Amino acid sequence: MKRALAIVMVLALWPLPRAHADETLYLRLGGKTGVAHIVAESVSLWMADPRVASDFGNINPDHLKMRLEEQICQITGGPCVYRGRPMKAAHAALNLTQAKFNAVAEDVQTAMDHAGIPYRTQNQLMALLAPMQRDIAVR
Amino acid sequence: MQIRKISRVLAMTAVLPAAAAVAAVGGIVTVSQQNRAFAVSNERIAHGQTIRFDNDDQFRHQIYVESPSFNFESDEADPGTTVDILFAKAGVFQVRCHIHPKMLLTVDVN
Ligand code: HEM
Ligand SMILES: [Cu+2]
Numbered sequence: 001m002k003r004a005l006a007i008v009m010v011l012a013l014w015p016l017p018r019a020h021a022d023e024t025l026y027l028r029l030g031g032k033t034g035v036a037h038i039v040a041e042s043v044s045l046w047m048a049d050p051r052v053a054s055d056f057g058n059i060n061p062d063h064l065k066m067r068l069e070e071q072i073c074q075i076t077g078g079p080c081v082y083r084g085r086p087m088k089a090a091h092a093a094l095n096l097t098q099a100k101f102n103a104v105a106e107d108v109q110t111a112m113d114h115a116g117i118p119y120r121t122q123n124q125l126m127a128l129l130a131p132m133q134r135d136i137a138v139r
Numbered sequence: 140m141q142i143r144k145i146s147r148v149l150a151m152t153a154v155l156p157a158a159a160a161v162a163a164v165g166g167i168v169t170v171s172q173q174n175r176a177f178a179v180s181n182e183r184i185a186h187g188q189t190i191r192f193d194n195d196d197q198f199r200h201q202i203y204v205e206s207p208s209f210n211f212e213s214d215e216a217d218p219g220t221t222v223d224i225l226f227a228k229a230g231v232f233q234v235r236c237h238i239h240p241k242m243l244l245t246v247d248v249n
Contacts, residue, residue: 058175058241085199085217093197 024077025128028121029112035078039068041111042104051103055094075128088135101137105129167223170244171195177234177244186229186248192222201237206230 029035043065047056056064073080084090105126112122166188171178173195182190194200194216202222204211208230213222215238226232226248236242 058239060238060240063238089197 025121025124026073026076026078029072029076029117029125030115031078032073034115034117035072035076036065036069038108038111038115038117039065039072041114042108043068045107045110046104049103049107052100052107055096055100072125076125086135087132091136092138095139096137097139098133098137101133167191169193172200172242175200175239176242180243181245181247183247183249184226186226188248189223189225190234190246192216192224192234194218194220194222199238200242202234202242203237204232204234206232 026035029038043056043061046052047061067082067084070080071082071084072078074082108129109122109126112125166185167190168182168184168188169191170182171193175196175198177192184190192200192202195218197218199215199217200213200222201215202211202213202224204224208228209226209232211224213224216222224234226246229248232246232248234244234246
């Protein structure tokens with residue numbers, strides 16, 4: 001009991017955790033569970049979003065989540081290897097518009113909001129996803 | 140991957156009775172995959188025949204069969220590749236895709 005109290009006191013005096021310059025974006029997104037959470041919420045939002053839901057009409061969400069988790073883990077400095085296809089090849093036949101790309105990106109931001117990811121960290125992920133528009137949206 | 144696929148086919152061929160093995164000769168039926176669907180929804184074959192699935196699509200597919208008497212699971216197959224499934228036993232089997240839940244081919248094997 002005494003010891004538990006001592007631990008609580010030490011924790012209370014501990015400086016607020018600050019993001020180290022060398023801490024990966026992956027860890028700031030919450031690591032494996034954090035990314036899985038953001039991905040699951042994003043895919044749910046896409047499938048319910050009237051702007052893009054029809055594009056996901058014949059998709060196994062678990063398979064898409066698996067690939068997205070790998071991809072986001074990899075591009076944010078996590079210990080994963082993306083095993084899906086390049087973005088251009090994966091999306092070409094879907095003939096996607098810029099507007100659909102924006103809708104999907106917006107839903108990812110909403111998912112991060114819900115997960116309590118700080119705005120600055122959100123922007124860092126969005127900065128990695130934005131250039132993919134070139135390969136994903138064809139009109 | 141290629142070797143694995145071939146060895147799987149060989150393994151299945153090995154357990155076939157001689158008569159069925161004979162029936163398998165020249166017994167390949169081809170089914171195309173396009174627009175995230177099988178080109179046909181039903182196929183009737185004899186046991187010992189193989190269905191060759193051509194990926195004529197712009198998407199990967201990963202087909203499987205799940206049943207009490209026969210199970211099959213392919214790797215994720217890129218556009219332009221083929222996957223063979225040898226149906227050694229009679230029965231009605233459903234071929235589905237892990238990536239695209241609406242894909243369904245019913246195979247009637249007699
Ligand atoms: C930053 C934006 C996006 C990212 C990071 C992204 C990422 C991915 C990834 C990693 C895959 C899996 C590819 C594979 O398994 O080989 C995928 C597939 C897919 N994406 Fe996207 N995507 C984005 C935008 C979009 C948009 C805007 C749409 C439609 C409105 C879309 C619809 C799909 C569909 C339907 C598939 C599955 C295709 C199939 O295999 O049948 N994606 N995406
Ligand atoms: Cu498929």
